[in-house]
Amino acid sequence: MPAYRPPRIASSEITPEGCFLSRRAFLATTAGGLLAVGTGAAGAQAAALPAPKGKYTVDEDLTPEADVTGYNNFYEFGTGKADPAANSAAFKPTPWTVKVDGLVAKPKEFGLEELLALPLEERIYRMRCVEAWSMVIPWTGFPLAALLDKVEPLGNAKYVSFETVVRPEQMPGQSGFFQPLPWPYREGLRLDEARHPLTILSVGVYGKTLPNQNGAPIRLVTPWKYGFKGIKSIVRISLTETPPPSTWNLSAPNEYGFYANVNPAVDHPRWSQATENRIGGGGFFGANRRDTLPFNGYADEVAGLYAGMDLKANF
Amino acid sequence: MSKLPALPKRFHSASVWALYGLGLCPALVAFYLGATGQLPGNPVKEFEHLLGIWALRFLVATLAITPIRDLLGINWLRYRRALGLLAFYYVVMHFLAYFLLDQVLNIPAIIADIARRPFITIGMAGLVMLIPLALTSNNWSIRRLGSRWNQLHKLAYIIAAAGALHFAMSVKVIGLEQMTYIALVASLLAWRLVRKPYLKRKRQATAPRGRAKDAVAL
Secondary structure, three states: OOOOOOOOOOHHHOOOHHHHHHHHHHHHHHHHHHHHHHHOOOOOOOOEOOOOEOOOOOOOOOOOHHHHOOOOOOHHHOOOOOHHHHHOOOOOOOOOEEEEEEOEOOOEEEEHHHHHOOOOEEEEEEEEOOOOEEEEEEEEEEEHHHHHHHHOEOOOOOEEEEEEOOOOOOOHHHOOOOOOOOOOOEEEEEHHHHOOOOOEEEEEEOOEEOOHHHOOOOEEEOOOEOHHHOOOOEEEEEEEOOOOOOHHHHHOOOOOOOOOEOOOOOOEOOEOOOEEEEOOOOHHHHOEEEEOOHHHHOHHHHHHHHOOOOOOOOO | OOOOOOOOHHHHHHHHHHHHHHHHHHHHHHHHHHHOOOOOOOHHHHHHHHHHHHHHHHHHHHHHHHHHHHHHOOOOHHHHHHHHHHHHHHHHHHHHHHHHHHOOOOHHHHHHHHHHOHHHHHHHHHHHHHHHHHHOOOHHHHHHHOHHHHHHHOHHHHHHHHHHHHHHHHOOOOOHHHHHHHHHHHHHHHHHHHHHHHHHHHHHHHOOHHHHHHHHHO
């Protein structure tokens, strides 16, 4: 009788440890997610994503995770604040690639793994929505400049354009009779804004991979600009010579400018931007209205980018 | 027309009071949840928006009483005053939530809002127009004002239109919900234009033949 020999497994078939571990984490958080559905803190895809703390932080209380992941504007999943968390369970953030092209020497399509391999750090930023509410959020990510360096922008590149994925079958806001915006969602930055050290591509929040409702698997964060500049679920980044279109600006040019820098002195036509409501105060009387700061409190870092510009005209 | 089983008369007054009680429930529940920190996200805005949307619902319900009677033959006139007053109470609460909880008594900011932002101007105009209607919603005023009461209460049409417009203009993107209210208010107002010819024709159709002929001749 021949002795039993275990079958040989081709090394190509062995599941990489990272995937195996993240599957475990996925199962663990999914179980947690199912339990948490009733409390509105759904974050089915989120897996642990440890990263060292960076130097950027804010001396203010963090907005509770349930609010950061439960109160969102992500119109691809619906226009209500709770819609993104409620309607994004079917969205598949992996596998994922981000195409970086346009005026660059080395255009490339990056797999998510490559981006997650960049040096990640946690940064605590203020987030000010154009709707006059705000949060304090611990993002995990890397400077956009690190990605731009890899593709080597050409001398005539002056702007960076971003595009969100279009998946009507997974994003209910992208199908149906009433669609709030034209898709894909687009955003843009000037190249010097894009290369600014504060500008990051975020792949995580609260020490976990981004939940779908926060823009999984990768999104932009520019803390001195209104939140709508923080384009989510990015599939393409292009360098251009001319100013790229941005979705809200196309939709209502008198309400949303290209720059969208947080500015308490320039009102939105339908509401004042002088003050903001900090989310997560707990109840009516804990909710606190506070003064909005120029450039959302990042004036020391970024005001120089706009030296000599009329910020009322370039809102 | 099919008719609902008529509510016995002895329950009429109780059913009106029940409507007031039920109608105030959404505000009471939301206030309790908000005050105890159980409204998620932005509790003040949640509360403010809930009060506004219920105000609009009650305005629509108030204007629906007449077409329901004309088209379905169901007479719910006894509920109209309660519906109108509930709309008024919700508009007042909506304003108070904005004034006390949202702007926290920042009067200069509120005045600037009313002066500069058309959707807030329109909303405030709606609230102001509701005040004389609420004040004259009692039987004494109805008797006293006679036909002028009817004239005055036609303001309800403008108020409902202002409400739907205020809602649509307050959002970043007009969606299904805003379109629904605009369509509802528009059809309820349009009904006022066509109801007289409609009722006339209906009377002629149901009247005995000879008289119908006479009516046509007239």
